[in-house]
Amino acid sequence: MSSAFNDNQIPLYIQLKNLITQKIKDGEFLPGEKLRSERELCELYDVSRITVRQAMNELEKEGLIFKTHGKGTFVAEPKVEQELFTITPFQNSLLMKGLKPNTKIMEYLVLPNSYEISLILNVPLVEHIFQLKLLGLNEDNPMAFYNSYFSIELGQKMLELAVSASSRHESFTTLDLYKNIPEINLRTISQTIEASIADSYIASILEVKKGSPIFIVQSVIYSDQNQPLEKKTAIYRGDKYKFSVIRNPNNNEVSP
Secondary structure, rough: OOOOOOOOOOOOOHHHHHHHHHHHOOOOOOOOOOOOOHHHHHHHHHHOOOHHHHHHHHHOOOOOOEEOOOOOEOOOOOOOEOOOOOOOOHHHHOOOOOOEEEEEEEEEEEEEEOHHHHHHHHOOOOOOEEEEEEEEEEEEEEEEEEEEEHHHHHHHHHHHHHHHHHHHOOOOOHHHHHHHOOOOEEEEEEEEEEEOOOOOHHHHHHHHOOOOOEEEEEEEEEEEEEEEEEEEEEEEEEEOEEOOOEOOOOOOOEEE
C-alpha cells in the first residue's frame, strides 16, 4: 500500500479520492486533462481496482471528474458559483471561471393561460401568455435551462431583443434584456431554490443522464411598480454549479 495512505480509520477509497481532489485543487491536474487509467492508478498507489473505482465514482458524483466512453476519465471544469443574495448575470458567472458563455433560443410559443400563471402574472385567464425557452451554454456544453412566461406584449418584445442579442453573438438571460426596455425598471425578484434530479426531458436538454442532480430556481420578477413581469424556472446542472451564502454570526442576519 502507498505511503500516501496512512489513516487506518478512513476507508482507502476515501483517502484516494481526497488525494486526487487535492491534486485537482492544487492545479497538479488541470481541467480537461486526462487522468491515468484504473490499472495505472492501481499500480501507482498499490490499491485494488475496486478501491480505485469507488474513489472515481465519488469524484464523479462531486463533479470533479467526468468519464467519456471509449476515451477515458478527465478533470472537469471548476463549478460555477452563484451567490444566493447577489444577482450575477449568467455570462459573468462563466467569464469569472475563464469559461465561454453562449445563449441559445430553444423555443417560443403563444399558449393558453393557466390558473397558476394567471395568478402569478396577473394576466386574465382568458388571455394567452408567451413562453420563451433559453439554453445557457459554455461554448456548446449545456449549463442551465431557462423557461419563462410573460404577457403576450412583453413576451414578444423579449423575443425581439433575444433574437437581436443572438444575432450579435451575445450571451444573455432575460434579466439582461430588460435593460433594453426603457419603460421597465426592475425592483425585486422573489426566488425559491431546491435540489432535485433530472427527468428524461431535462436530461435530454442539459445532456446529462436521467436522475442526475440539478438545482431548480423558481423566480417571479417584479417592476418598480410592483407589477409581476415574468415567471421563470431556471434549471442548473448539479455537476456544474454550486450556490453560496454569507451569514453574519453576530446578529443571525444574512449578509448579501
